[in-house]
Amino acid sequence: MYTSISDGIEGAPDGGDARERAFDERLDRALKIEPPDWMPDAYRKTLTRQISQHAHSEIVGMLPEGNWITRAPSLQRKVILLAKVQDEAGHGLYLYGAAESLGTSRDELVLALLSGKAKYSSIFNYPTLTWADVGAIGWLVDGAAIINQIPITRCSYGPYARAMVRICKEESFHQRQGFDIMWTLAHGTAEQHAMAQDALDRWWWPSVMMFGPPDSESTHNVQSLRWKIKLFTNDELRTKFIDQTVPQAEQLGLAIPDPDLRWNDETKHYDIGPIDWDEFYRVIGGNGPCNKDRLQARVDAWEDGAWVREAAAEHARKHGSDAA
Amino acid sequence: MKKEWPQWEVFVRSEAGLAHKHVGSLHAADERMALENARDLYTRRNEGVSIWVVKSENVHATDPSETEAFFAPSEDKTYRHPTFYHVPEGVKHL
Ligand SMILES: [Fe+2]
Ligand SMILES: [Fe+2]
Numbered sequence: 001m002y003t004s005i006s007d008g009i010e011g012a013p014d015g016g017d018a019r020e021r022a023f024d025e026r027l028d029r030a031l032k033i034e035p036p037d038w039m040p041d042a043y044r045k046t047l048t049r050q051i052s053q054h055a056h057s058e059i060v061g062m063l064p065e066g067n068w069i070t071r072a073p074s075l076q077r078k079v080i081l082l083a084k085v086q087d088e089a090g091h092g093l094y095l096y097g098a099a100e101s102l103g104t105s106r107d108e109l110v111l112a113l114l115s116g117k118a119k120y121s122s123i124f125n126y127p128t129l130t131w132a133d134v135g136a137i138g139w140l141v142d143g144a145a146i147i148n149q150i151p152i153t154r155c156s157y158g159p160y161a162r163a164m165v166r167i168c169k170e171e172s173f174h175q176r177q178g179f180d181i182m183w184t185l186a187h188g189t190a191e192q193h194a195m196a197q198d199a200l201d202r203w204w205w206p207s208v209m210m211f212g213p214p215d216s217e218s219t220h221n222v223q224s225l226r227w228k229i230k231l232f233t234n235d236e237l238r239t240k241f242i243d244q245t246v247p248q249a250e251q252l253g254l255a256i257p258d259p260d261l262r263w264n265d266e267t268k269h270y271d272i273g274p275i276d277w278d279e280f281y282r283v284i285g286g287n288g289p290c291n292k293d294r295l296q297a298r299v300d301a302w303e304d305g306a307w308v309r310e311a312a313a314e315h316a317r318k319h320g321s322d323a324a
Numbered sequence: 325m326k327k328e329w330p331q332w333e334v335f336v337r338s339e340a341g342l343a344h345k346h347v348g349s350l351h352a353a354d355e356r357m358a359l360e361n362a363r364d365l366y367t368r369r370n371e372g373v374s375i376w377v378v379k380s381e382n383v384h385a386t387d388p389s390e391t392e393a394f395f396a397p398s399e400d401k402t403y404r405h406p407t408f409y410h411v412p413e414g415v416k417h418l
Contacts, residue, residue: 034388036385036387036388037388038388038389083368086364086368087368090364090365090368093350093365094348094365097348097349097350100331100349101349105328106328106331106351107328162348163348166347166348170369309329309353312329312353312354312357313327313329313353315353315354316329316353316354316357319354320353320354320355
């Protein structure tokens with residue numbers, strides 16, 4: 001009759017067919033699936049992978065921007081960047097919590113990242129060479145993340161959807177502070193303008209690739225759409241990003257690095273030039289400019305923090321309310 | 325592998341007079357750290373004036389596979405609702 005919310009994870013007992021039908025019916029009626037509910041193993045596995053990858057991306061995503069905290073051009077820019085990077089840590093933690101509710105422990109999730117088994121968004125394997133890169137990341141990368149994340153607030157898994165509501169509320173500050181940096185640079189000296197253009201030149205295509213392989217090649221699309229853990233296809237989201245970002249670049253007075261980019265009056269969307277998918281797969285495959293550094297930074301943080309985790313656990317054992 | 329810090333469920337009172345509401349979970353070694361982590365994680369923008377943390381293992385829930393049976397007793401008692409009753413025309417303040 002009663003279950004503990006932390007141990008509600010179980011395999012499918014007998015009568016799995018009826019449960020599967022009930023599960024499908026919940027999806028059809030747009031009812032949320034909650035952690036103790038029965039769910040197909042493949043749904044649990046796919047979601048665990050998707051949510052934990054998302055969590056890892058938030059955490060690894062702190063590194064390229066964190067690189068500029070000590071060198072932000074003013075105290076105000078510094079506190080803003082600190083707050084932004086702290087938000088990303090929060091996003092990672094909300095998402096780890098949602099992934100854990102599917103029955104995988106936090107340590108298992110983290111160790112899958114550290115061992116290189118789990119993936120994270122390949123955008124964070126690019127370096128932040130100048131201050132303008134911090135602006136480009138907020139504007140483009142957080143802008144792309146928002147487009148990816150807003151539909152997930154309506155996904156079928158309750159804890160994931162709720163985490164995403166919190167995240168989306170915080171993301172628009174991220175995008176605006178990035179755009180604000182780009183605006184300031186684009187309207188500054190010729191040198192600053194060039195710096196903004198250079199950042200756009202380097203971050204544009206990786207941002208366009210953030211939505212993943214084209215629909216014709218994506219293996220996850222169909223099942224994930226059926227399960228409502230993805231609500232739009234990669235290409236639909238990518239188009240939305242391009243359509244909203246191109247006019248912003250024009251307002252900044254910056255040029256999108258794509259000679260084939262033009263408005264298509266028939267489709268009412270922008271047409272773009274070919275995407276270099278070889279680069280995408282090369283970076284995902286571990287051979288981007290910063291893959292090794294990023295992973296090493298996470299391994300170091302984990303190892304350097306080990307004594308803190310142990311000391312706090314020991315302190316709690318001796319002095320906590322549960323202490324014997 | 326060393327044992328993980330326990331998991332806690334976090335409840336935040338968003339303003340005086342309102343009930344605490346579940347907002348998510350986190351890990352912490354003890355209750356003090358759980359409260360401080362909850363503040364940093366869930367109230368970075370003035371979202372709360374009070375926080376409760378409860379170890380996840382201490383939260384007990386109804387079993388979803390028995391939802392129907394469990395809540396059945398309240399389903400057919402329409403007479404518990406004011407709309408069950410016919411109010412004769414002209415009668416006021418009822
Ligand atoms: Fe984020
Ligand atoms: Fe963000």
